[in-house]
Amino acid sequence: MSDEPREHRLKRLSMRSMRRGIKEMDIILSRYAETRLAAMDDGTLGTYESLLSENDQDLYQWVTGQVAPPPRFADLVSDISGVACSGK
Numbered sequence: 001m002s003d004e005p006r007e008h009r010l011k012r013l014s015m016r017s018m019r020r021g022i023k024e025m026d027i028i029l030s031r032y033a034e035t036r037l038a039a040m041d042d043g044t045l046g047t048y049e050s051l052l053s054e055n056d057q058d059l060y061q062w063v064t065g066q067v068a069p070p071p072r073f074a075d076l077v078s079d080i081s082g083v084a085c086s087g088k
Contacts, residue, residue, distance in 0.1 A: 010037050013049060021056040028063055028084045035083055047076055 004012075017033035020026045029052075040048065051059070051073050062069035062077045063084060069077040 009045065013037060013045065013052065016049075016052045022060065025056045025059055025063075028080065029059075032080045032083045036079070044076070047072070051076055 014030075014033045014037060017029035017037075018026055020029060037045070037048070054073075058067070061067040062073065063081050065081065068074075
């Protein structure tokens with residue numbers, strides 16, 4: 001998907017953020033996508049896209065601090081948690 005226009009990629013990732021397996025992650029990730037996706041560089045978008053491929057139950061435990069995320073997602077999960085907690 002390297003030739004995918006940025007605008008399409010952002011829309012696709014935004015939709016994937018909203019259409020999760022559990023409602024809690026729909027809410028958390030759609031809010032995050034709204035506030036952060038447009039400002040992400042390509043590398044961070046790639047990491048976010050990989051994160052979206054993870055199991056929702058795992059994601060929920062990472063975001064809520066119940067379980068530590070894998071190191072490759074640690075910074076991103078921390079940012080998601082911050083947005084979720086702040087409501088911004």
